[in-house]
Amino acid sequence: MTFLPFEEILRRKYDELSPGQKKAADHLMNNLEASSYGTLAAISREAGVSETTIIRLSGTLGFRGYSDMQSRIRDQILLSGRRRGNPDEEGASDGSPFERSIEREMDILRQMKNELDPGLLMQVAKRIAEADQIAVIGTRTAGAAADWLAMTLGCWRERVLSVPPDGDKYRALLDLTGRSAAIAISFPRYARATQRFAEGAKKAGATLVAVTDSPLSPIGRIADFTLLTRKNRDETGLDSIASVISLLNLMVIGVSLQGKEEGTRRLQRLEAICSDRGDRLE
Template structure:
């Protein structure tokens, strides 16, 4: 599955395209994003259509021509590969002018940015994917393994620690190579791997997702709106906005999704979850942990 906002737009509009335009769309999706940077003549030849068909395809997507489509694709790739440092430079973050009431302005801006991002994230989540994620995570016959990245390992731990209180067979992918290899080698059809991967995507997340899929397991992917390459191997993809008042991508919208997922798992497990929580509380008291 090609990953990216433009790829998603192309997929959504397949039904509106003519048969010849659909050939162009399929060639683009099969080779996304590289195929989008071919010349009109090369793309037309690969799709076995005329050059004007390629141009009409771009027009059908809302672009003035194929160069306009390529400019949008280039901008998407720039966003996908953005780092905090590049965002710091391009977005004008830095010391404010002297005398500026920065604290109150920043609080207002933060409120607007986070409110908008959380609202948009929850509104845009595909209900089917959300429900499927809840079903997979609540299925007691499945074993859950969670893995995150540079910052998103915090999200993996947050979700995992909640799930551990609600059900059995929840673990984190180990850090050490020998242990990690053993876990990956033992994956079967009963396994669900929950993967967190956001822009400046990490290659190992895509590799692990492919391994899980190849061994018959399921991948639940939490990612941004540009979609991690691991989406090609995921059973469920839950994208979140990452807008923030700083050059760092925000994890706040994803946290809102996680807490909603936890609520869904609790609702699905019902009394079973309550009994599990009660048992955990009893054991913790006897062990002097709480």
């Protein structure tokens, strides 16, 4: 049986929820597995809301009651093998800080693999391949991921722009149409510049693809397509974007499958240009 993912149900209804219901929804999303078997009393206590609020939340989401909502969550976990534990704890080790960082990264990648929706990825890839142009934006560490994606997609197709979040980002909105696609990469702490550009792209009619950590993130709530992963906060206290790049690479693979011959010719022309200019050391 195919279910609409619980996260997607929440995303579609999130703006209709009361502040208390949003607090409960956030708790359910961040503790999905525990919520599949916890009692109503325990979950209301942990979420810091009343039992009535959670019951009303289930009704707003279209369920017959709390038990019906919990059953949907449980079925989804059983069908997908999903485990939303804390990757920082799953890979705990007494090894060196380098080993611990690698283990956390591997846990995040394993979780991403378990949650992977190939059908969704192919939908995103098809829309990107068919777009008249693509704008990619991200800020801070997400900006590095955005630059990588724009460069890589630009090898496969024309008219791919990396939008400077601190520069003249609004000028990039001028050329967006209903046939365009905008890819916004946004993780905590969510950048206002990325959000504003994404809102402008939606207003222009472009398809918005969000790469983020939750369908309930600011960018996830307004996106047409949402691809999820987590960043790894390592020993430095800063975020590694290895898992983000891995997810973006899956998107590029999907795009390459949409127009392999044209993409290959484009790569060959690029290689010839670089060779003619003597840009290669070997």
